[in-house]
Amino acid sequence: QVQLVESGGGLVQAGGSLRLSCTASGRTFSSYAMGWFRQAPGKEREFVSATSRTAGSSGYASTYADAVKGRFSISRDNHKNTVYLQMNSLKPEDTAVYYCAATMLVGVRVESGSFEYWGQGTQVTVSS
Secondary structure (H helix, E strand, C coil): CCCEEEECCEEEECCCCEEEEEEECCCCHHHCEEEEEEECCCCCCEEEEEEEECCCCCCEEEEECCCCCCCEEEEEECCCCEEEEEECCCCHHHCEEEEEEEECCCCCCCCHHHCCEECCCEEEEEEC
């Protein structure tokens, strides 16, 4: 069982930045593919970014939704069991509850159904 705890959300003006953190329990964090999703009021949960170890290598691959590409950056610190989402040039349409997710499935995943473990979410509000 993996427990995920997000932090770092808040209120920020358009154009500003926030960094979300997600800390996981367990001793095999480096093996987990990690993802960030978000859900705005009245909308379905949507993929934001994900990172996973690349097959046959010690490195990690990452991918982003088109809506955040070039503005958001995902990273991880396996020693701290933490994945980060650096969000720059925030827009009002980025307002949502952001969720961290984890899966043992190999490869970068973008479908919410691929992730077994979820955090409780952290609110990000971007004012215009």
